[in-house]
Amino acid sequence: MGVRDHRTSRQYLAYLAARMMAGDGVPDCSSARKKLARQMGGLHERDLPNDGEIHSALRSYQALYQTDAQQEALIRLRETALEAMELLKPFDPWLVGPVLSGTAGPHSEIQLQLFTDRSKELEMFLLGQQRIPCRFRERRVFLGGRQNQIPVVDLDFPGGQVEASVFNEQDVRWHSRGNTNDGPPVRARLEKARALFAEEKLAEELE
Numbered sequence: 001m002g003v004r005d006h007r008t009s010r011q012y013l014a015y016l017a018a019r020m021m022a023g024d025g026v027p028d029c030s031s032a033r034k035k036l037a038r039q040m041g042g043l044h045e046r047d048l049p050n051d052g053e054i055h056s057a058l059r060s061y062q063a064l065y066q067t068d069a070q071q072e073a074l075i076r077l078r079e080t081a082l083e084a085m086e087l088l089k090p091f092d093p094w095l096v097g098p099v100l101s102g103t104a105g106p107h108s109e110i111q112l113q114l115f116t117d118r119s120k121e122l123e124m125f126l127l128g129q130q131r132i133p134c135r136f137r138e139r140r141v142f143l144g145g146r147q148n149q150i151p152v153v154d155l156d157f158p159g160g161q162v163e164a165s166v167f168n169e170q171d172v173r174w175h176s177r178g179n180t181n182d183g184p185p186v187r188a189r190l191e192k193a194r195a196l197f198a199e200e201k202l203a204e205e206l207e
Contacts, residue, residue, distance in 0.1 A: 018032075
C-alpha cells in the first residue's frame with residue numbers, strides 16, 4: 001500500500017477522527033468527519049469512516065493514551081449526567097452520545113434529549129432555578145425525513161457542560177428506533193442509565 005493509500009484508508013481516517021475527538025475536543029463523529037473532509041480534501045463521503053469505525057478507533061486510542069484521565073473524566077461526566085437527568089426528569093430526559101457509550105473524555109459534553117410539549121414550562125423552570133446557569137438557543141436537525149428547528153438548552157453543571165436538545169413528545173418514536181438488541185443502547189432514560197452505569201462499575205470491581 002502506497003503512502004497516499006495509507007493516508008486515505010478508512011482505518012487511518014478513523015484513527016484521525018478518534019484523535020480529534022479524544023485530544024482536540026471535537027464533540028461527535030459527525031463533526032469529526034466534517035473536519036476530516038476539510039483537512040484531507042477531495043474525499044467522497046463514502047470514503048469516510050462511519051460511527052462504528054470511529055468509535056472503535058476511539059476506544060483503542062483511549063486505551064493506549066488516556067486510560068486514567070479518560071476513566072476519571074467518564075465517571076465525573078456520568079455522575080453529572082444523572083444529576084442533570086434528575087433535575088430535568090419532568091421533561092423526559094434521555095442520555096445519548098459518548099457519556100452513555102463510554103467513550104467520553106476530558107473534553108466531552110453531556111448530551112441529553114428532552115421530549116416534552118411543555119417547552120415554555122421548561123424554560124420558566126430553568127430560569128426560575130438559581131443553581132445551574134443556562135442558555136437557550138436553536139439549531140436545525142433532520143427528523144422523520146424533514147428539517148426541523150428545535151430549542152437547545154446549555155447548562156453549566158460543576159461536573160461538566162450539558163447540552164439538552166428539546167423535541168416534541170411524539171418525536172420520541174423516531175429516536176427510539178436507534179435502540180437495538182445487537183449492542184449497547186444508543187439512548188437511555190434515567191433509570192436505564194443509572195442501572196447500566198451500576199452494572200459497569202460492578203463489573204470493573206470484579207475484574
